[in-house]
Amino acid sequence: xxxxxxxxxxxxxxxxxxxxxxxxxxxxxxxxxxxxxxxxxxxxxxxxxxxxxxxxxxxxxxxxxxxxxxxxxxxxxxxxxxxxxxxxxxxxxxxxxxxxxxxxxxxxxxxxxxxxxxxxxxxxxxxxxxxxxxxxxxxxxxxxxxxxxxxxxxxxxxxxxxxxxxxxxxxxxxxxxxxxxxxxxxxxxxxxxxxxxxxxxxxxxxxxxxxxxxxxxxxxxxxxxxxxxxxxxxxxxxxxxxxxxxx
Ligand code: 0O2
Numbered sequence: 001x002x003x004x005x006x007x008x009x010x011x012x013x014x015x016x017x018x019x020x021x022x023x024x025x026x027x028x029x030x031x032x033x034x035x036x037x038x039x040x041x042x043x044x045x046x047x048x049x050x051x052x053x054x055x056x057x058x059x060x061x062x063x064x065x066x067x068x069x070x071x072x073x074x075x076x077x078x079x080x081x082x083x084x085x086x087x088x089x090x091x092x093x094x095x096x097x098x099x100x101x102x103x104x105x106x107x108x109x110x111x112x113x114x115x116x117x118x119x120x121x122x123x124x125x126x127x128x129x130x131x132x133x134x135x136x137x138x139x140x141x142x143x144x145x146x147x148x149x150x151x152x153x154x155x156x157x158x159x160x161x162x163x164x165x166x167x168x169x170x171x172x173x174x175x176x177x178x179x180x181x182x183x184x185x186x187x188x189x190x191x192x193x194x195x196x197x198x199x200x201x202x203x204x205x206x207x208x209x210x211x212x213x214x215x216x217x218x219x220x221x222x223x224x225x226x227x228x229x230x231x232x233x234x235x236x237x238x239x240x241x242x243x244x245x246x247x
Pocket of ligand 1: 103106136143145147151181182183185186
């Protein structure tokens, strides 16, 4: 028996000591459709991730650099799903999850430069199997705390053995600097053992502006390298032309 199976057996034994067979049966009947729905979200997430990997590959061939630094995916956990439905006073059912929650499957694309965020989102949304449901541009209009990211809710088909299903995925696109800020802000804000003061919020806001400035300056450097490339490409072709005239 593998370690995993042994673990399953241990859980079953512990469960049997506190609940009866009938209850376990009921729990399984409830959980199988839930697990199936989660696997559909996982498939949709994989489809979106692949689309971004394909775009990254194409861009890296064309422009000799990678617009995507990394991609992270996550499925919302059952507890967060339940809490979100309860917070909104919505029924705790599978159809309610599908209809009301758009962030069960999340794909976070960390880009090198701000222009990559927009180029990638445009390229994704142009694809004919993608339907845009919602777009929030927190880069053009940052949140009051300084948070920046481009959020898309998109529907994508997944093809199962006997059916095609449209699944919603939340896509967050942001630069490395925006991600650095958001990750640390999240850690600081939700630190259990300490208070998050207004002064700390102000300092974080200043840090967000600093990271936006960093993005602007890095993008400025990128533009300069592009201009330099154009100059050298031009002089190369000029040199070729001069060469051919001389020949
Ligand atoms: P998790 O675990 O990261 O997913 P909604 O999701 O529609 O109920 P809202 O606020 O309208 O709520 O959605 P929005 O603005 O699109 O933001 C949703 C997600 O963006 C959050 O998910 C975070 O991941 C991220 N986000 C939004 N604002 C902030 C922020 O101020 N700081 C940081 N660090 N992240 C932010 P969840 O559900 O909070 O968590």
